[in-house]
Amino acid sequence: KAGVTQTPRYLIKTRGQQVTLSCSPISGHRSVSWYQQTPGQGLQFLFEYFSETQRNKGNFPGRFSGRQFSNSRSEMNVSTLELGDSALYLCASRETGSYQETQYFGPGTRLLVL
Amino acid sequence: DAKTTQPPSMDCAEGRAANLPCNHSTISGNEYVYWYRQIHSQGPQYIIHGLKNNETNEMASLIITEDRKSSTLILPHATLRDTAVYYCIVNPRTGNQFYFGTGTSLTVIP
Numbered sequence: 001k002a003g004v005t006q007t008p009r010y011l012i013k014t015r016g017q018q019v020t021l022s023c024s025p026i027s028g029h030r031s032v033s034w035y036q037q038t039p040g041q042g043l044q045f046l047f048e049y050f051s052e053t054q055r056n057k058g059n060f061p062g063r064f065s066g067r068q069f070s071n072s073r074s075e076m077n078v079s080t081l082e083l084g085d086s087a088l089y090l091c092a093s094r095e096t097g098s099y100q101e102t103q104y105f106g107p108g109t110r111l112l113v114l
Numbered sequence: 115d116a117k118t119t120q121p122p123s124m125d126c127a128e129g130r131a132a133n134l135p136c137n138h139s140t141i142s143g144n145e146y147v148y149w150y151r152q153i154h155s156q157g158p159q160y161i162i163h164g165l166k167n168n169e170t171n172e173m174a175s176l177i178i179t180e181d182r183k184s185s186t187l188i189l190p191h192a193t194l195r196d197t198a199v200y201y202c203i204v205n206p207r208t209g210n211q212f213y214f215g216t217g218t219s220l221t222v223i224p
Contacts (some may be wrong), residue, residue: 004157033211033212035212035214037155042214042215042216043158043201043212043214044214045211045212045213048211056211058211088155090157090158092158092212099145099146099205100146100205102148102160102163103160103212104160105150105157105158105159105160106157107156107157108155108156108157110155
């Protein structure tokens with residue numbers, strides 16, 4: 001099976017703009033989680049989607065949002081970008097989102113905000 | 115949710131076994147221990163996981179103590195390509211999210 005794919009891989013934006021990142025999970029996986037990784041904060045959970053519904057949410061401001069489509073593909077959006085949003089954004093998928101399942105990560109999208 | 119404690123860095127000679135320890139003293143009965151590694155800002159790569167028994171796959175072995183309060187990841191014959199940050203994670207039963215700590219930065223030395 002193909003792994004988790006993320007597009008784009010690299011992105012440069014300026015403060016105040018908005019950005020949309022895309023994640024395609026492993027075929028058959030219905031749960032998609034998003035994480036932000038920065039040098040200062042490490043890897044932090046953003047949110048999880050399952051069957052087009054947000055099931056869990058981390059401690060991030062409302063500027064960070066996401067959605068999931070019927071084919072399980074997911075997008076996350078960051079509005080009004082700030083310099084501190086520069087990070088590696090990772091998505092991970094698993095079959096149903098049960099805690100007993102392994103999460104598989106994509107390669108990430110590196111976002112630079114200028 | 116159980117937190118994990120790992121040494122910040124370790125070195126290992128190429129060809130030798132790398133033993134990476136992890137403490138998870140507050141782990142609950144049905145929580146799994148997962149190990150991932152991240153090579154130079156790529157996506158974390160799944161290595162192995164276990165509940166109570168020791169586990170082995172083509173990449174590594176996982177030794178979990180009988181009281182489940184700690185575990186050790188063993189890379190039997192470390193290569194330069196094993197240089198990475200290794201994360202030990204206790205998979206929580208609620209919330210469905212992984213809490214990544216700071217991990218152990220393993221450097222394999224030629």
